[in-house]
Amino acid sequence: VLSRLAYTSQMAGKLADAEGYYQRIYEKDSTNVSLLFSLGGINVRRGNHAKALIYYKKILQKDSTNFNVYKQLATLSQAMGDMTSSITYLKKANSLNPIDPDVAADLATTYINQKSYLIADTVITQALEADTANLLLRRDKAIVNYRLEKFPQTIELCNKLIQQGEAAGEVINMLGGSYFMVKNYKDCITTFELLEQTQTATETSYYY
Secondary structure: OHHHHHHHHHHOOOHHHHHHHHHHHHOOOOOOHHHHHHHHHHHHHOOOHHHHHHHHHHHHHHOOOOHHHHHHHHHHHHHOOOHHHHHHHHHHHHHHOOOOHHHHHHHHHHHHHOOOHHHHHHHHHHHHHHOOOOHHHHHHHHHHHHHOOOHHHHHHHHHHHHHOOOOOHHHHHHHHHHHHHOOOHHHHHHHHHHHHHHHHHHHHHHHO
16 A cells, blocks of 8 residues: 555655655565665655665665666766766676666766776777667767877768767867868868857857
8 A cells, every 4th residue: 555655646746755655665674676766766856866875775785786776876976976986886887788878978978088088989889889879979989089099080970970960069179170180171171160150150149
């Protein structure tokens, strides 16, 4: 009965009531994985990240190979400013499921910020094999190629990203820089003119 009351309250958006019902069940059985997931999820939705962490960590005591728990712990740790723990959880999640695009992109971005480009490239390559059209992974791949001075590959990827509507300043900048490094000065000028036009349009739009 408590479980059904908790579930219906949760579905109705009455999260405080749902937590209360789940808490009464928790007092009788604190090791039920499904219950711990529910309590963790409710506290995430209510913004109580510290409390959610407690429930997700309890799941690991019963199931130390649960990918979804590590993924959630990484997100929560990052939200709380604990980047060290977040990276640890991301690494574990990625080792359990290297083709998950969200975890791979977050972990790769971390490695890129640390200038560990070869490790980032390995993470991205594995995930891209399962999701070749993922734009987040493609953008990270372009950044890694650029940092590793693989300029022809960077040019190819950046052009694909732009064709798919990802004409952000960073992508155009990498494309222009790559054209310069391969001594294709004509396309380099054209690309940086595009960057200038994009920035002007953005500034104009912001002004109005």
